[in-house]
Amino acid sequence: MRRFLPDQFTLILIATVVFASFFPAVGKGASFMMVASNVAISLLFFLHGARLSTDAIVAGVKDVRLHALILACTFLLFPALGLGLRALFPGLLTPSLWLGVLFVCTLSSTVQSSIALTSMARGNVPGAICAATASNLLGTVLTPLLVAVLLNRQGGGHGLADAGRILLQLLLPFALGSLLRPWIGAWAQRNSRTLGKVDRSSILLAVYTAFSEAVAQGIWHAFPAIDMAAMVLVNALLLGTALLVTTWGARKLGLSKENEITLVFCGSKKSLASGIPLATVLFGTSQMGVVVLPLMIFHQMQLMVCAVLARRYAERPADDQAGVSSAGRILPAGRQ
Numbered sequence: 001m002r003r004f005l006p007d008q009f010t011l012i013l014i015a016t017v018v019f020a021s022f023f024p025a026v027g028k029g030a031s032f033m034m035v036a037s038n039v040a041i042s043l044l045f046f047l048h049g050a051r052l053s054t055d056a057i058v059a060g061v062k063d064v065r066l067h068a069l070i071l072a073c074t075f076l077l078f079p080a081l082g083l084g085l086r087a088l089f090p091g092l093l094t095p096s097l098w099l100g101v102l103f104v105c106t107l108s109s110t111v112q113s114s115i116a117l118t119s120m121a122r123g124n125v126p127g128a129i130c131a132a133t134a135s136n137l138l139g140t141v142l143t144p145l146l147v148a149v150l151l152n153r154q155g156g157g158h159g160l161a162d163a164g165r166i167l168l169q170l171l172l173p174f175a176l177g178s179l180l181r182p183w184i185g186a187w188a189q190r191n192s193r194t195l196g197k198v199d200r201s202s203i204l205l206a207v208y209t210a211f212s213e214a215v216a217q218g219i220w221h222a223f224p225a226i227d228m229a230a231m232v233l234v235n236a237l238l239l240g241t242a243l244l245v246t247t248w249g250a251r252k253l254g255l256s257k258e259n260e261i262t263l264v265f266c267g268s269k270k271s272l273a274s275g276i277p278l279a280t281v282l283f284g285t286s287q288m289g290v291v292v293l294p295l296m297i298f299h300q301m302q303l304m305v306c307a308v309l310a311r312r313y314a315e316r317p318a319d320d321q322a323g324v325s326s327a328g329r330i331l332p333a334g335r336q
Contacts, residue, residue, distance in 0.1 A: 016208050024212035025209065025212040030212060033212065038280070041281075045173045049177025049179075050178070066263065069249070069250075069263055074108060074266075078242065079106060081241055083105075093231060096291075097227060097231055100294035101231070102150050102151055108138065109135040110272075110273070111273075117307065123257075123259070123261025124258040144278070203277075209280075238298065239298065243268050243305070246264045246268055269306065270302065
């Protein structure tokens with residue numbers, strides 16, 4: 001039953017939303033939390049840059065076709081699915097919730113959970129490390145551009161301004177962390193557990209700030225239970241279709257079982273850790289609370305469903321995974 005229960009971080013995330021609902025930051029407190037949230041997000045990406053091991057990326061960079069398929073699923077398949085669902089069922093969700101669903105479709109893949117699930121399922125772990133890392137790096141540029149195109153937020157080049165904010169607030173700290181890795185990389189690896197708490201604290205701070213603003217605007221009165229149920233249904237359709245397409249596509253293209261696993265888990269997942277900071281930069285706290293609601297639901301749904309799939313993959317006969325046992329011992333350096 002534990003596989004179907006929320007993970008600890010999701011429970012804390014829900015508790016943060018509940019706390020913000022009853023004790024939102026307002027006035028000067030809200031301004032302070034906004035600045036603190038932006039600083040924490042920049043710190044989060046700086047630490048990712050400091051911890052990221054290039055050796056793991058080099059080990060998995062050889063299979064270009066696999067990585068191209070994963071990127072196509074992440075940045076082409078999902079946006080197409082999101083637009084298709086909105087076109088078929090435009091009245092199923094409110095415009096603001098459709099905004100959140102489409103934002104989910106533009107995000108990069110997860111890192112930590114994609115790699116962990118690939119390893120659990122005895123898949124191509126080096127390939128997962130390379131694909132998930134590339135997805136997140138490209139996502140810092142592709143996500144704001146996709147948001148600009150899909151959501152029509154901009155008028156007269158606003159999408160470039162969004163990309164500029166991403167480069168300044170997220171990619172620049174990440175690059176600085178990577179440049180300083182020769183001096184602080186070993187320290188970051190030794191303290192990875194502690195720094196992982198910094199990562200999650202940054203996300204929780206961003207969520208609290210966003211939902212404080214959303215509560216002040218009456219978010220919980222704006223969406224009745226029927227809207228929440230419809231949002232769960234839309235997310236289930238997105239995830240289910242992505243899992244079916246990646247599984248069918250891998251087998252149709254004749255990929256090995258190990259690469260099929262990597263495609264399924266890296267190509268069907270969306271990053272909460274990257275999504276919340278990106279939403280803060282792209283939408284601001286005034287809209288972020290509504291925008292990240294579909295993402296939070298999708299995040300928990302993908303973890304529960306993919307954990308069951310990983311266990312089923314892991315139960316296959318041992319000779320189906322020739323040559324993967326050594327790859328499975330490569331551990332991820334970053335967390336998402």
